[in-house]
Amino acid sequence: MEGPDAMTDLPDQPDLLYSEAEGDLRAAVRSLLADRAAPADLPGRVEGAGSHDPALWTALAAGIGAAGLLVPEKLGGQGASHREAAVVLEELGRAVTPVPYLTSSVVATETLLAARAGDVAGDPAGDLIGELATGRKVAVLAVPLSAGPGHEPATTGPVTGVADAVHADVLLVVRPDGLYAVDPAGATIAPRTPLDLTRPLATVTADGGGTRLAGPATAREAVRRGLLAGAGLLASEQLGLAEWCLEETVRHTRERHQFNRPVGSFQALKHRMAQLWLEVVNARAVARNAAAALAAGSPEAPLAVAVAQVYCSRVAVHAAEECVQLHGGIGMTWEHPSHLYLKRAKADQIALGAAGSHKEDLARLVDLPGPVAAG
16 A cells, blocks of 8 residues: 555544643633642542532533533433543542542443433333433442453342442342442442542442333443443543642642752653653543543443553553652652542543453454463
């Protein structure tokens, strides 16, 4: 394949650049978070009465319209795509913002969109989607935070490690005969103490009652779609977290002096931060690729999501670890937010599928055989 027309024979490549509209959305979200949820204020909030701020959620979900980005306009949403939702999650990751955006506006919303398959009377899923899109309600899929796209939900008994269940207005519960929307008042929600205090966990038991949204076959596919979108866009949250950690570390090492020199001028630290910068740039590429594949409904989306999660989960932890260490003693105090970034990065590392399970998915998707045991 040669000549000036060669490029026209290549398959379509995803656009990894940010559009002007995405830039405007980023600016709006960043301005809101700087005013209402600055990182410097986070330690005091999580150690106080609670990190959840209903007014902040209303401003983000309804004021900016972020909750309805994945929802078609005919259902009351913004009619945008996963690319725009990824931008919001980048900014939420930069501030480790304690809002149920990933759980409600991505995982639950995607699950409900896929549940509208017409195998139950009326359109109860569509009605609920409209309420989520306007931020009037928060919905949470009752599966463990660690559940990846291949997860088979338990259909009876308690479900442990459900993220943001304590803030939910609606629980999406999988039972043997399908997917149900359950009022939390009719369920048992037992809060647990998480590593990441900005994303609360609970054990949920909801074995009866509720409105049936989909039959069993549709429910399984809907849950898979919701968890796939969640895992893919979690990479954008991890990207935003890593970017903040790198920028904050560079700023601190410029200002802190030893031997009458900025510590950031020492060659060893320059190399460490340069390596981290390269990792963050690569993380941006794979996170954007996952968001673009999801937005396009590409058959390669599961592959893009697996790659993004394998890579971004490691980069986020590395960036947070470097941030804590290169901040010296203050990085380990409760007054500085860096320890909360490390805890979010570590919790995200096993959220929506650990790296090991995504590597197995990746090997399966590219038909890569596993190692053969010696005979």
